[in-house]
Amino acid sequence: MSNTNHSLMDEALLDRLKEILLKDDRAELAEIKNILESRKHLAKKVSPIIEEHLSLLKENFSTEYEETINKLIENKLENSQDQILETIYPVLGRMIKKFINHQFENLKESIDGTVKNTLSFSALTRKFKSIFTGVDESDLILSNVSSAKIEEIFLIERDSGILLGTASIKTTIDQDVIAGMLTAIKAFVEDAFQKESLQLEMIEYGGYKIMIQTFYSYYIAAAVDGTLTSLEKQNILQSMHDFASKEIAIIPKPLNDKSILISSKLEDYFIKENSIASSKS
């Protein structure tokens, strides 16, 4: 009994001693716990350290990590070339187009400047031509330096898409198939938009254009490579009209068995002579 009383007293004394000795430590521990558990307090303590590290990282990033980053980029570029091309291709296309348009605007502006300041005979002639034809003078100058050319010309039966005649600088795929597909595209566009009085006049992809002029029973399609000014477009369309009225109108109908004759006329009219630079009328 007395042993038990002694041990209880010892424990109480020990607790009391602990309390006295550890009082400050416990208070300090409670404060640390409070800081750790409270986000606000922790942030106050840690943020300056992180900021200091970040600023150090910013200062030394290029020297410390340059090699690793370069290696990562090189690996990524090497392993995902298709993916990268897929992503940048449209952007590149737009940039190139924008650049070319910009260069053309610059060119036109410089031509405009030249036109205003020139009083030579050719400039005056050009000025008169511009007034009479209604074509912009800059376009007249541009048409002299343009490298656009008709690569292929087709005369195609309007409804069936059967090729009536063709001439070309270089042979591409089967011309009967081109004629059929062109007619299918033309038919689809004209049908889809339900505009009976309207006709498909041009198909354009990149620097390549197919200019189309539709007549009653047939149409003429010219595949043109290069940049066309409005004057050149007008010249091609005018040439098509002239060809229809002067060359095709005199051929006895039906046209579907005159392929050799029509092809030879197309060759003379559009391929041998430069119908882009000037119309023959």
Add this chain to the structure above:
Amino acid sequence: MTSKKIILTGSFGVGKTSLFNQFIFNKFSDKYLTTIGVKVNKKTVDVGETKVNLLVWDIAGEVSQDKVPTSYFLGASGIIYVFDLTRPLTYKNLSTNIDYLKQLLPGGVIKVVGNKKDLLTESELQQVLDQVELPVQFTTSAKTGENVEKLFFDLAKELI
């Protein structure tokens, strides 16, 4: 040489493009790739002394023919209407579709063709033909090539 425009039409998945490929390129593929819009190609057929340039327009399949742009049919000399011998839905409205095509191409030659013959036995084929409401001029197999050349040759012969 004379050129003729031929239209291949019918419901989707009946084998129009397979007939087209078999006739033009002598090729067949089991893969099904739906036709978008229209595909045009040509093949020259000798009919006796005459060479006939057949320009074949393979049109995207439509259950109802009035959904096909009418301008595709303009200037055509003949139409091949294809149905699938194994799918009754593809010949269910046959006479309505053929009447419509006759209106579009008055006086033109229209051939009704049942394709995928290779998937049926002789008796099954006969049962199907009994169910079809119009006479079927040709039963073909684009896969084996059976009757494909004959179909286009007969059509060319009829057109000259």
